Amino acid sequence: MSTYTEQAQKFLDDTGTTLNKVSLGYKNQSEAWGDKSSELITCEYKVTLTRGKKSVTFPYFCSHTDAIAMQSGKREKAKAFHDSFAYSFLACMNLDYSADFEEFCSSFGYEEDSRRAYKAWIDTLEQNAKLRSMFSDAELELLAEIS
Secondary structure, three states, X not given: OOHHHHHHHHHXXXXXXXXXXXXXXXXXXXXXXXXXXXXXXXXXXXEEEEEOOEEEEEEEEOOHHHHHHHHOOOHHHHHHHHHOHHHHHHHHOOOOOOOXXXXXXXXXXXXXXXXXXXXXXXXXXXXHHHHHHHOOHHHHHHHHHHO
């Protein structure tokens, strides 16, 4: 088990949180994110974090490289991806998104007049609210250290 995987598992154990993932299958990235020029694929997951009676669910997409490895039956690569899934997912749970739309666009390369940018910003604010409802500030600091 890698240091990163251990760090993610320690966070889950220390906070009494379980992580459950359900694969929703492979998608072309153009379908997943509206990038019409992309021919890359991804695998979509529904990931649920549960702590006591509280559960929150997030969408998650693996990298193109991981999707190709799993789709082509490369067992070692697929096993490595699944073994490190908690780390990969938790490292993406970032609370550093700005509450200011213009700053968000500037930080992530979006155009301010884009509806897709606005939806991404709203989605990140909702993700932040879900995480804040589940973990204390001290725990969220530990989560931030995973990435």
